[in-house]
Amino acid sequence: MPDQEHTIPIFDTSRIPLIVPRPDHQVSRANISENALKVLYRLRKAGFQAHLVGGGVRDLLLGHEPKDFDVATDARPEQVREVFRNCRLIGRRFRLAHVHFGSDIVEVATFRGGAADEDAEGERCLENGRIVRDNAYGTIEEDALRRDFTINSLYYNIADFSLIDYAGGLADLQAGTLRLIGDxxxxxxxxxxxxxxxxxxxxxxxxxxxxxxxxxxxxxxxxxxxxxxxxxxxxxxxxxxxxxxxxxxxxxxxxxxxFAYLFPATETALAHEEQAFPLTFVARGLENTDRRLQEGKPVTPAFLFAILLWEPVRQRVQALQEEGMSDTEAMYLAAGEVSAAQQPFVAIPKRFGLPMREIWGLQPRLELCQGKRPYRLVTHPRFRAAYDFLLLRAEAGEADPELAAWWTRFQQADGQERAQMTDGGAKRRRPRRRRGKRPAASAPSGEEG
Incomplete structure (x- = not known):
């Protein structure tokens, strides 16, 4: 496909688009979800323009399976709702139509257009250069040049199955370049x-x-x-x-x-080495998370944010312990302080924040391996996530690998062996910094129990 000029004024709608007919591109209706096709066809039947746009088109051109399909149209949100009884209008900043098919949602956006005015109180306005409302509607040309990246500004026209490219996205897609629209x-x-x-x-x-x-x-x-x-x-x-x-x-x-503006406490904690070693827990935790996702296994947001905020929690716990506070009290206080300080930067909903703090709070309890405590702990709804978290800590060298291995054996043991493992002979274990060793245990799952 021909290369295109990339310095594109945002509202230069005189630009002639590159139109690629169906025989010359690889986007096929066979790879578009049935529900997205229903929306496209019904909008067209109702007399409106209907295009697949954005990441769905991009991913199909790259040979990837799209996560979802978005539709762009000249129909206003209220008109979309008239076409689809299963439609719900959402958003104030960006008014959108969501067409529901059971648990599947097809998002429909009206073509945006028009220049912004910082003093305007109309449908599109900026404050200090930031878009705070964008419900000014326009043409497909205006809509294309108002999107963010060139590769996300490609349209698949259901009327003739052609691709429409106003911003040079096809050339950037071939070159592997991520480029903002505009100069x-x-x-x-x-x-x-x-x-x-x-x-x-x-x-x-x-x-x-x-x-x-x-x-x-x-x-x-x-x-x-x-x-x-x-x-x-x-x-x-x-x-x-x-x-x-x-x-x-x-x-x-x-x-x-x-990162420092998203997780300032973590960035501060990572800026300090301990015993001449850089802190590796976050990197190891994210590597494990990536591996699980690539294997199609689940990772909960609670476990993810427990990883991202652990270093400031751990360092605060150590400081409180040095002041004479008990392990459990120190963990409880540190978890609350770090969580509260994080909220103004990235707000973690309670449904994830509470289990995140439970994962942290169980770490001191995992050091207690005598009597009935281990039996009670394995029944805790957050035990599996806390155990996985312990494995990551041991792998990063900041918890005892023998403790992680003990819990692995305990879960696999029968009743008699468990009784021997917890029969008073086990000493209470405290984490100590050890590097370069991995626990003799299974890989952490990152799955909240």
Missing amino acids: DPERRYREDPVRMLRAVRFACKLGFSIDPACERPLFELAQLLRDIPAARLFDELLKLFLSGTGLMAFEKLRHYGL
């Missing part, structure tokens, strides 16, 4: 700072290189993340870290200085 990357990041996180996510997920002009501002604009609602950042980080490339995303976030 001012800093402006695009300021419009929506989450685009910086999306740049990292797509670069990791697709193995693409970030265009140098789009990469430079990443080192300078991290502070803009402070203006993003903490709940929205939680959702974005789940996409970042639960896509099978979490370790790479973690490294890139730190490289660009973005």
Whole structure:
């Protein structure tokens, strides 16, 4: 396919699109979900334009299986609702239509268009360069050039099964380049700072290189993340870290200085070496998470955030212990302090925050291997996650590998062997920093019990 110029003024709708007819591209209706096709066909039958757009088109062109399919149309949200009885309108900042098919949802967005005005109170306005409302509707040309990255601005037209490319996305897709639409990357990041996180996510997920002009501002604009609602950042980080490339995303976030604005306490903790060794727990934990996801196994957000926030918790526990506080009390207090301090940056919902703190809170109890305590502990609903967490700590050299191996044996043992293991001969074990050894135990699952 022909190469295209890449310096694209955002609202230059005079640009002639590249249209690729069906025989010349690989997007097939056979690979599009049945429900997405229903939405596309019904919108067209109702007299509206209907296009598959964004990540679904991108992934199909790359030979990947799309996670979901989004639809773009000239129908207004209220008109979409009139076409589909199973439709629900959501959002204020971006008004969208969700068409429900059981548990499957097809998202339908109306073509966006029109220039922004910082003093406007209409349907699209900016505050300090950031888009705070965007419900000004327009044409497909305007919509295409208002999207973030060129590779996400490709349309599949259900009317004739052609591809439409206004932004040079096909050329960038072939070159493996991630590029913002427009000639001012800093402006695009300021419009929506989450685009910086999306740049990292797509670069990791697709193995693409970030265009140098789009990469430079990443080192300078991290502070803009402070203006993003903490709940929205939680959702974005789940996409970042639960896509099978979490370790790479973690490294890139730190490289660009973005991680410090998302997890400031963790970044501070990681800045210090202990006993001349860099701290490796977070990296090992994310590597394990990636491995599980690539094997099709589950990882809960509670376990993920327990990994990401563990270093400040652990260091605070040590400080409180040095002040004379008991292990359990220190863990309880440290977990509460770190969790509360994190909320203004990335808001962790209670349904994940509570089990996250339970995973931490069970760590001191796992050191108690006598009497009836182990029997009670293995019945705890969070035991498996806490045990997996202990394995990661041992692998990183900050918990005793023998303790992790003991718990592995205990779970596999029969009644008589368990009785021998807990019959007073076992000494209470305290974690000590040991590096370079792995526990003689199964690999941690990362699955919340």
